[in-house]
Amino acid sequence: MKNSFGTALTVTLFGESHGEEIGAVADGFAPGIPIDEDYIASRLAQRRPTDGLSTARHEPDEYRIVSGVKDGYTTGAPLTVLIPNTDTRSGDYAETDGIARPSHADYTAYCKYHGYEDRRGGGHFSGRLTAPLVVLGAIAATALVERGVTIGTHIARLAGISDRGFGEDLQEDIDFLADCPFPVLDTASGSAMRDAILRARAEGDSVGGVLETAVTGLVAGVGEPWFDGVESVLARALWGIPAVKGIEFGGGFAMCDRRGSEVNDAFFMGEDAPETRTNFSGGIQGGITNGMPLLFRVGIKPTPTIAKEQETVNFLTETETRVTFGGRHDPAIVHRARAVVDAVTALVLCDLLAGRYGTDYLAEG
Amino acid sequence: MKNSFGTALTVTLFGESHGEEIGAVADGFAPGIPIDEDYIASRLAQRRPTDGLSTARHEPDEYRIVSGVKDGYTTGAPLTVLIPNTDTRSGDYAETDGIARPSHADYTAYCKYHGYEDRRGGGHFSGRLTAPLVVLGAIAATALVERGVTIGTHIARLAGISDRGFGEDLQEDIDFLADCPFPVLDTASGSAMRDAILRARAEGDSVGGVLETAVTGLVAGVGEPWFDGVESVLARALWGIPAVKGIEFGGGFAMCDRRGSEVNDAFFMGEDAPETRTNFSGGIQGGITNGMPLLFRVGIKPTPTIAKEQETVNFLTETETRVTFGGRHDPAIVHRARAVVDAVTALVLCDLLAGRYGTDYLAEG
């Protein structure tokens, strides 16, 4: 399955930046999950270009759910979300046809699809396709909340500026982030990050960063050994998000420089079950949840579309050329990617829980 | 598929540390790949505990291929490799039954399998199960070499000590690494790393590190958009390797702190096709290879089994306790994990190439 992820809950993505509609099918939602339109809208808003921080295409994200929902609840049949492309302006792209935007997928798409690919605006590779994922992810998150599972993501670092880490009261942090359009835990860090974005924009450049995600409320015993461990399935799906360059769980790369005695997670008897004093394992051991919060970080590269002149080639004419992108683009997508990371995480967790406890599990509440 | 990865070439892993046999089935090898026993032996040797650097279990790794091979060539039918467990000494484990080794999978296995799991020596979660992967990976690598694809991995960092990066002549570095039992590019760094391992061992502790892998010779256009991109499928499979805590491609996390203008890969016209001046993309754009070398790094945590006393619980008796591991164990597995990373990479690349060019592709040479 090329454009799909998930086993018990399978998500398939389709569409092109300048095609008629983009969308996704989720096959495997339990029947009876409520469709919370306000919540979906709030998550879509978090993915949308932020006023002041973006010069990118503004689309209303008016989605339609055309199957799998009746009377405000999932039916259990495949749920399809469609979003029409309205503000397509293909004219922007016609004269640059064949020019490989550096660090975009234009050239690789050409290598794979032999010129039949839709090249306008990144075509099928456009980050715009993450919008339907956010709709599906909001539905998944609604199901998870009923089972006590919550997900929160903040910008751990942007343009080299760090937010504070998750605090002692992790649930409070997650709840706080839910309504943040620019998700940082420390206000001062947030201001510095916004300034860095504006500065990059003014200079025709872009910045990247790192998102950090925490999940609370997951029972112990979810996930499979080896190649369907929680890390494996999450990483596979998260790496589908454009611009991801690194993923680490728990202590991540930093703990690889330390000694076992420093980063082993000592167990003690918690109220109901064993818990660990530290969480370098990120809530997972042997691919399976241990009841501690799930913790991971996703590195997002600086947006490759920049206004500065760049050296490149036109692969249709096989000539060298130079490009300067005057059109709309984002000086940063880290804060926008957060809604997508949350969405993919929610969908993957629903998949894992449905695989573990059966397809009805998520609707039982 | 729980213990499997791959679509056109599917690998399924089975066995327990102290069971009768461990093994793996590879379904989808092209017919006609030669079985190079010397090469398989050399890769198994690289995975084996290194004299002087290890106190771990020494097994001869005497494997048998019981299906899918005839007259020294793959037949195209499922290829099964078996390795008997001989040096099992279950007595080591009996008296510690129910004690959760910190940062091991003992407790999560119990949560998932309700006590039916084989707990001896980590059971199904034991790193020992990577041995059959190495056999299969060596067969995959043989097929790849015939198509001009080579894979090399070095220890980029161990206990905080860095090796030099891959050099201008990447192929030379890859060829050099092929025969290194302790794979570093800079001899002095290698000595320092070995000293760090011995020091950790002497102190009953362990160290971790980072492996860096390069792949040359991959044609452009391999991989799928979104969730079956090269990063996604590699990450999914690599995260099956025990102790992996982070994966990054190309410029990785570090490039997320920089600006787009600094890390975009400018194209120019190479001899036959477009190439890029830098390779922050790690040879992949939009999930698809661009003809440049594939580059990624895998973070390996310090071995969790250490001789120092640790706080933990017995999950069977639900009591707190303390553990000290006097038995055999490794003060580092980073250098041994290298053969496994190479193997998994080779298998994933065969899968991708077979999916792209058909199941016969790899044997056509």
Place this chain on the structure above:
Amino acid sequence: MKNSFGTALTVTLFGESHGEEIGAVADGFAPGIPIDEDYIASRLAQRRPTDGLSTARHEPDEYRIVSGVKDGYTTGAPLTVLIPNTDTRSGDYAETDGIARPSHADYTAYCKYHGYEDRRGGGHFSGRLTAPLVVLGAIAATALVERGVTIGTHIARLAGISDRGFGEDLQEDIDFLADCPFPVLDTASGSAMRDAILRARAEGDSVGGVLETAVTGLVAGVGEPWFDGVESVLARALWGIPAVKGIEFGGGFAMCDRRGSEVNDAFFMGEDAPETRTNFSGGIQGGITNGMPLLFRVGIKPTPTIAKEQETVNFLTETETRVTFGGRHDPAIVHRARAVVDAVTALVLCDLLAGRYGTDYLAEG
């Protein structure tokens, strides 16, 4: 994957009889397959209720391809076809809510989805969902024709009336069937079948029958041993078509009453390769094509919706009741199912060929 079939080419079906849109996504079409709108229209016409033989819902089947096609060719990205539901008349169904139509999926859907299912008009189980399959199948058939593969299906039996079997010149028969709205090889049999349908309709009853399909031009060596043999993958997909009660390949059930010496297919040297004198194997041995025509039959039960009064229950109220369906319905769907069998067959063959020869194979012509 619940509502999907195929590995290299995956088709996912969605929608409900009275929902907003029905549709399907095909992920894995080679880039460069031409979209032949006339041909698609002709296949949709063959699936549509036939004037005179049907009282069923007439919908224009106005489909839109909203992704995966550009400038008249497939791009290689997921191709999504949507068909809006216009003539929905849910009023027909409201007052019968909870009444299990005998031999329909109303009750089983309720058992599975706990009442959240869309019950109007069969909901997600409606035969109407086969329309997008026909669109996708027509695209697949276009690709196959370029590789010399043609598919033809006739009504081998309807209401117990038999058509003649495929003749010596199989290709001629297949070509003849291409434009038959009521696909029979013998005109007299066709008239008798039409009469039987009209008679059943007049009596408020329905009839079933058997479709026979032949495929020419398939190379030898396609398919996999055991559970991905050609029979396995075709049967799995064909059994998704509503009303299928039996599938047989080659000599089928009848040859099971005979002796080996009578039904073994003797080989002889044909012009280019070995051929068989008879074709009881249906073109497949050990799950793999042998170069002879593929032959199979699919049994289609009489349409369960009939005008006669029937005994049943209301599963919502858990009471017994009687039903008489006055609304639109088909006295036979055998002839209409033919376009669906052809479509599914074409999609499965594209999947098998893409798996065998790589994803580009089908577009190379």
Place this chain on the structure above:
Amino acid sequence: MKNSFGTALTVTLFGESHGEEIGAVADGFAPGIPIDEDYIASRLAQRRPTDGLSTARHEPDEYRIVSGVKDGYTTGAPLTVLIPNTDTRSGDYAETDGIARPSHADYTAYCKYHGYEDRRGGGHFSGRLTAPLVVLGAIAATALVERGVTIGTHIARLAGISDRGFGEDLQEDIDFLADCPFPVLDTASGSAMRDAILRARAEGDSVGGVLETAVTGLVAGVGEPWFDGVESVLARALWGIPAVKGIEFGGGFAMCDRRGSEVNDAFFMGEDAPETRTNFSGGIQGGITNGMPLLFRVGIKPTPTIAKEQETVNFLTETETRVTFGGRHDPAIVHRARAVVDAVTALVLCDLLAGRYGTDYLAEG
């Protein structure tokens, strides 16, 4: 996955007739299923060549379970069963190398594997590979029995001789069949069938037949719509069994000649839930179980290996030749195939139930 079936419970088959070992891996068994060695042995005995009715290879079927079982219970990790090949006598086959046995897979294997295939005794296509399936199926059946699900198969027809159908007391019939080595419900029919087999053997010929299977105790609501319906998944797996030429559910092909009013299954209120007066649906509507017994029939062709002289080709030399098989072979495998049909059915049902109710479901009792 080529040699695999199942999603929540995946079975992968490997080995060759004359290889070192044949075997299978089942990944997804719930932890805690008891291993009943006597029951496994009894099922293997039913698959073994029957004294008097067979001249085929006699192997002890000494299986070893080398992973996934501890202390007599499944652990939840992949369960691997191995059976060594002892009585291989490859000498039988050497001089006939390249001769395509009519209606065997020799030639198609050659087309697919280009001569690298193991051709001895049918190689990977040998019916001998069904033995490990029987071991796994017996474990699955043990799990099902604890949930009230029982499976029984009889020879509905052999050499054209019919057994009586399943009777009013279906459970009694299923229980009766459990211990029948030659599974027929009517003793006289059984004698006639045995005579027909002996007669065919005496004449160097073979006979085929039809197996009929019933499953009781399945809850309503199991299975998925469209392409993962119970028929689809069962048919896919059953068609992996060598010699299967047809599959039909419930009323099958015969009901396709009748009218809707005759074969619709009227509902009435049973003690606990709706039931149907007849069972032409075979316990399935819309791919989902309705709580009635599952009913299907599998057509098994006459064994293709016969002693009579047959016309054929040698595909290595591309010459025509004639063959007479003097070696061991079966004049009928219908009765032996019964254990395999039961096994595959049990494994598929465990897969469906695990998918529906979670991986622990089958062990909860």
